[in-house]
Amino acid sequence: MIEKVRVHEIAKELGIASKDVLDKAKKMGLEVKSAQSVVTMEQAEGIANYIMNGDDEPEVAPAKPTVKKVKSETSNAAVETPKEDTKKIVEEKVEETPPVKAVEKTQEAKVEVVEAVEATEKVEAKAEIKEKEEAPKSATSGIKVVTPTIRPGLKKSGLKIVKKKKPKVEENFSLPQKQASVSSYGKMSAEVLEELAQKKKNKSSSSNARKQEQGKRIDIFGGTMSDVSMDMDDQVVLLDLNSTERAPLPAEEQRKPRAPKPAGRNANKKAAPRGRKVRKDKRKKYAKATQEDEIITHVEIPEDIRVYEFAEALNRPISDIIKVLFDLGMMMTKNDFLGNDEIEILSEEFEVEVTIIDPKDEFTHDEEDIEEDPDATERAPVITIMGHVDHGKTSLLDAIRKAKVTDGEAGGITQHIGAYTIEQHGKAITFIDTPGHAAFSHMRQKGTDITDIIIIVVAADDGVKPQTLEVIKMAQESGAPIIVALNKMDKETAQPDMVKGQMAEHGISPVDWGGDIEFVPVSAKSGMGIDDLLENILTTAEILELKANENALAKAAVIESSLEKGRGPVATVIVQNGTLRVGDYVVCGAAYGRVKAMMDEHNKQVKTLLPSHTAVIAGLNEVPASGEVMTVMQNEKEAKEFALKRHEYDRHKELSISTKSSLEDMTAMIAEGKLKSLKVVLKTDVHGTLEAIKSSITALRNDEVKVNIISSGVGGITENDVELVNNSENCVLLGFNVRPTGAVKASAKQKGVEIKTYSIIYQLIDDITGMLTGMMSPKYTEENTGQAEVREVFKIPKGLVAGSVVVEGRLIRGGMVRVIRDGVVHYEGELTSLKRFKDDVEEIGNGYECGVVISGYDDVVPGDILETFKKVEQKVSL
Numbered sequence: 001m002i003e004k005v006r007v008h009e010i011a012k013e014l015g016i017a018s019k020d021v022l023d024k025a026k027k028m029g030l031e032v033k034s035a036q037s038v039v040t041m042e043q044a045e046g047i048a049n050y051i052m053n054g055d056d057e058p059e060v061a062p063a064k065p066t067v068k069k070v071k072s073e074t075s076n077a078a079v080e081t082p083k084e085d086t087k088k089i090v091e092e093k094v095e096e097t098p099p100v101k102a103v104e105k106t107q108e109a110k111v112e113v114v115e116a117v118e119a120t121e122k123v124e125a126k127a128e129i130k131e132k133e134e135a136p137k138s139a140t141s142g143i144k145v146v147t148p149t150i151r152p153g154l155k156k157s158g159l160k161i162v163k164k165k166k167p168k169v170e171e172n173f174s175l176p177q178k179q180a181s182v183s184s185y186g187k188m189s190a191e192v193l194e195e196l197a198q199k200k201k202n203k204s205s206s207s208n209a210r211k212q213e214q215g216k217r218i219d220i221f222g223g224t225m226s227d228v229s230m231d232m233d234d235q236v237v238l239l240d241l242n243s244t245e246r247a248p249l250p251a252e253e254q255r256k257p258r259a260p261k262p263a264g265r266n267a268n269k270k271a272a273p274r275g276r277k278v279r280k281d282k283r284k285k286y287a288k289a290t291q292e293d294e295i296i297t298h299v300e301i302p303e304d305i306r307v308y309e310f311a312e313a314l315n316r317p318i319s320d321i322i323k324v325l326f327d328l329g330m331m332m333t334k335n336d337f338l339g340n341d342e343i344e345i346l347s348e349e350f351e352v353e354v355t356i357i358d359p360k361d362e363f364t365h366d367e368e369d370i371e372e373d374p375d376a377t378e379r380a381p382v383i384t385i386m387g388h389v390d391h392g393k394t395s396l397l398d399a400i401r402k403a404k405v406t407d408g409e410a411g412g413i414t415q416h417i418g419a420y421t422i423e424q425h426g427k428a429i430t431f432i433d434t435p436g437h438a439a440f441s442h443m444r445q446k447g448t449d450i451t452d453i454i455i456i457v458v459a460a461d462d463g464v465k466p467q468t469l470e471v472i473k474m475a476q477e478s479g480a481p482i483i484v485a486l487n488k489m490d491k492e493t494a495q496p497d498m499v500k501g502q503m504a505e506h507g508i509s510p511v512d513w514g515g516d517i518e519f520v521p522v523s524a525k526s527g528m529g530i531d532d533l534l535e536n537i538l539t540t541a542e543i544l545e546l547k548a549n550e551n552a553l554a555k556a557a558v559i560e561s562s563l564e565k566g567r568g569p570v571a572t573v574i575v576q577n578g579t580l581r582v583g584d585y586v587v588c589g590a591a592y593g594r595v596k597a598m599m600d601e602h603n604k605q606v607k608t609l610l611p612s613h614t615a616v617i618a619g620l621n622e623v624p625a626s627g628e629v630m631t632v633m634q635n636e637k638e639a640k641e642f643a644l645k646r647h648e649y650d651r652h653k654e655l656s657i658s659t660k661s662s663l664e665d666m667t668a669m670i671a672e673g674k675l676k677s678l679k680v681v682l683k684t685d686v687h688g689t690l691e692a693i694k695s696s697i698t699a700l701r702n703d704e705v706k707v708n709i710i711s712s713g714v715g716g717i718t719e720n721d722v723e724l725v726n727n728s729e730n731c732v733l734l735g736f737n738v739r740p741t742g743a744v745k746a747s748a749k750q751k752g753v754e755i756k757t758y759s760i761i762y763q764l765i766d767d768i769t770g771m772l773t774g775m776m777s778p779k780y781t782e783e784n785t786g787q788a789e790v791r792e793v794f795k796i797p798k799g800l801v802a803g804s805v806v807v808e809g810r811l812i813r814g815g816m817v818r819v820i821r822d823g824v825v826h827y828e829g830e831l832t833s834l835k836r837f838k839d840d841v842e843e844i845g846n847g848y849e850c851g852v853v854i855s856g857y858d859d860v861v862p863g864d865i866l867e868t869f870k871k872v873e874q875k876v877s878l
């Protein structure tokens, strides 16, 4: 097999730019184009030689000869020699060179190929020398193919280029006899060899990295080894990254023909991570499972996987995984999570195909391809209205609702349902009545894209505003068709063309301007244009060919959810496929149950719910999160099983995330521990508000204080909540749109737990801000009042009196004082007594004499400056 090396690898090993190597290689007539070009090992040696010695005519054949194993004429042991061509050259040179001229020839020879040797063991080296010494002197030729004593199984990898020392004249002339007795290192004295072997041994044992340096030693400079620096530091190591061979076999075995290897440099490896020295031999070691081991070639793993879990999946010892990572410079313990990069590297190392799966898929239903479903029929479009604040979203939704509510439906559409369906010319249209981007993007984040058409409301008198732009972006990203409702057209100040121009600038071009977006002028106030808008929706829906199979098992998306008194957990759902029926067993994330009752937008009980229709359903065991998908199951057992699995998954995920900690996280966590935290137990009426409040109050923090929500949930305040607060220090109980009942109230009162209830979010946030501010350490500023100079010191039974004269400002009593000597503060303490003559005074003005006593300090000397100051507390804010 021809071993090759890339230009940049040579450059890297020589410590010079790839460009320089490229230039030299080109000068040598090699066909190299870029740093990625490959050359044979011999060419590499030639290049290295050329670069380091500046030889003008490097003797590197552009052909491909490389090292291969032959038997040396001078030794019985196995050797490695160049491939055919090189071998030929070697043989020719040996024949041509009469023994007597061997030494000169040796000097002339440019290339000396010496087989790799693992000279780490002195004994072997010695044995080698002995063997060589017995060989006839005449056998030494210009090109020496020397047999190493290599233990089977010993790995060689890489090339060693040994830098040539500056030739010393006397050495050239006094080539000792011993030099003829070559060792595996060429012509080398036994002592030197021993020393080198010892050095190598020391080096290799002292450093792991050095181990990689074992490899073929090729003297590419010719000459004798006495020319060669024995200093290991002078050796440039070219790692043989391509080496795919195991350690050389004993001589007999080597002669056996080898099984053909796949062609190509990377024939049996996937792209190794660049810049990392991954030893192929190691890889093979790990990649080849033993006979008894089950060979795993493909694994499916979750995204969050720890080292030990990965080892289990691969049926490998954990230490194997850790070792591979360690060798690549990644220190990991068995409990650490593997990142994508690590998984990729490990998959290459162990030659295992890895598929990352979402374990949730196991217990979530596959998306049925409704378009492919022959039983699918037309369904109503689902519409979301979005726009800038005050441009009329709510008014428009109300206008549509009012316009379409028939007199028979006296109660009208209940205000508290997150979606409603109207009819236009006998065709249903469903509007999601949770205006605002938050709900929309939340649903999208959850992967529940239920919106078929987006209506962007723009007030014709106000034009495009920042939130309009946000909405445009969001709508464009979602890929749903857009209709623009130009609202407030009843106003005299309405400028529809101005709005069209602005919208067109942002990629929303009106149809009447040659674009593809319908702009419908409407007035939510007067009802003008509402029908047009609905017609447009129907036309767009027709084009979309929205379908669902009414006979399939139902799948619905949760728009809103809450805990209702008397009804328990309730969820507003919109059916995406199938028909939801009272009595159906459902699973919804970690919640499950049987649909007990369904209430439509008119607060009417319904037994069935068709695709794209909405209702509030009761019967779940817990409040599901909005955006969650509700799926009908065959029976209760199945529903429960799925919910439990999901529970387990959520718990595991949470645990995984909480234990996923790097060193940085640890530092952050330690810092966190130092933070003062305000514990909060939070209860709200609906899920949406809960999330909103949670994220708002956890954002209230600085480097001293923070909020720690210890419990939160949807529903009324319970005795449990009170108990929790009672048992926690620094904890408050907050309720939003929920109020404690009599018993809970009494229990809270008895325990001294204050329950704070709110119905306006910003008031709650203000209060929390206030509480956090109260927890912050006070900050003080200093106010200097004046200075006095000490003129005389008097001893009194209680200490010292400093007789001083005020030289600046005034000296005050009751504050702090500092003693300054030669400009240096010597003491800071309390001023206990300030007297003018015999009278105690509160302060002494500039130019007056006084007697000062400083608490606990009697080291005042004449010439000291006394400075009095007050500490003023600063108002702190979050």
Ligand SMILES: Nc1nc2c(ncn2[C@@H]2O[C@H](COP(=O)(O)OP(=O)(O)OP(=O)(O)O)[C@@H](O)[C@H]2O)c(=O)[nH]1
Pocket (backbone or CB within 6 Å): 387, 388, 389, 390, 391, 392, 393, 394, 395, 396, 435, 487, 488, 489, 490, 491, 522, 523, 524, 525, 526
């Ligand atoms: N003249 C006129 N006023 C309108 C029209 N539509 C809405 N308004 C008024 O505009 C103001 C804002 O309307 P909303 O429907 O609350 O607007 P919104 O976009 O839902 O506002 P937020 O819910 O705060 O985002 C209200 O005072 C409405 O009465 C309209 O077509 N004509």
